[in-house]
Amino acid sequence: MNKIIKGFMIAFLVSSSVLINGIKVQAQEERKETAVDLLVGVMPATDSAPIFWADEYGLFEEAGISVQVELFTNAMNQQSSAQTQQIDVYMASLVEFIIARENNTDAGAITTTTDGVFPIVVSPEYDGGEEVKIGLMEISVTNYIADLFLTDYVLDKQFIAEVPLRIQMLLAGELDMAVLPEPMATNAAAQGLDKILINESQDFSPNVMIFNQETLENDATIVAAFHEAYNAAVEAMKGQEDAVRALLIERLGLDAAIQDDIILPTYHLTRVPSEEYVEEARAWVETLLDQKISVTYDELVVKDYVSGD
Structure with missing residues (x-):
């Protein structure tokens, strides 16, 4: 790849x-x-x-x-x-x-x-498994954050440049998770998705x-x-x-x-x-x-x- x-x-x-x-x-x-x-x-x-x-x-x-x-x-x-x-x-x-x-x-x-703040947004259809289909932009902060903080998962990365499209795919159950900037993450959560705040320790x-x-x-x-x-x-x-x-x-x-x-x-x-x-x-x-x-x-x-x- x-x-x-x-x-x-x-x-x-x-x-x-x-x-x-x-x-x-x-x-x-x-x-x-x-x-x-x-x-x-x-x-x-x-x-x-x-x-x-x-x-x-x-x-x-x-x-x-x-x-x-x-x-x-x-x-x-x-x-x-x-x-x-x-x-x-x-x-x-x-x-x-x-x-x-x-x-x-x-x-x-x-x-x-x-x-900025970059929560993980989770589809309600996600089954909690180790393998996760996640929506990101390929060369971006979202991909970087996923590799940095989601080390307990096997990531099946789906590269989607448009932020609104990532939300749509989560709502449709086509993704398990996505990394979104705040406040777009909160906007997604208001539509029925779960928002998880990552505690970034970096300065x-x-x-x-x-x-x-x-x-x-x-x-x-x-x-x-x-x-x-x-x-x-x-x-x-x-x-x-x-x-x-x-x-x-x-x-x-x-x-x-x-x-x-x-x-x-x-x-x-x-x-x-x-x-x-x-x-x-x-x-x-x-x-x-x-x-x-x-x-x-x-x-x-x-x-x-x-x-x-």
Whole structure:
């Protein structure tokens, strides 16, 4: 399987390079006609709350930038938009970006980690057996988490990029389990599925924010302003858990009935993952692809915009 994955990735990168370059040029031309400073790609996850908050309450404007936030439910579509520079900064799993940066030196860099929760959602038809058919995205945080925490099971991995489709397949009994980001996990639980919270002992969440190379090189002031607004949102969200949950419900189009059940992480000011944490993820990627990953920590991470807390 690892050789198949590796071969597919290489073939895809080669065959799509001309198309991507063409789309990139078109996106750059269209971008010249807009007054937006940053196009931001986010996922349907609690990680997105500080960005939603900064957008909702004018914190980006206070920091001096204009931001457009785009929600993706499919990480592959978001990655394609990032490669073609249709977005400037986006949320992705660390393992996904390690592979992207290994294959493309112009893929950009991590400027901060985010804070998320990834429960396991279980079908009511699951019989409790050791063998589990589980819905994941192949090269993603969900696959990484499954290998990290579900070591007591024999995993029959079903690779499904769309988060809503994983929920549908659970409801139909076509999957036993799926790894879902919160609050999508709570939304699934409200439809009759079981939600199991994994107690992650690690200090960092496996999701990160990535700026493209052109923005990092040419718009450092804008990058700094984005992080300023992000930090202002984190500070403003303290003690406002109900408002944060309500904002997630609104922005993600979820049922308001699940609001009180959404599990929120502890939100941190901008910070980057440690070298040790990145090394653990790199080792997992090497096992997944059966190849050596040569990209270094300093090539993956930019520390210029972190505040820490």
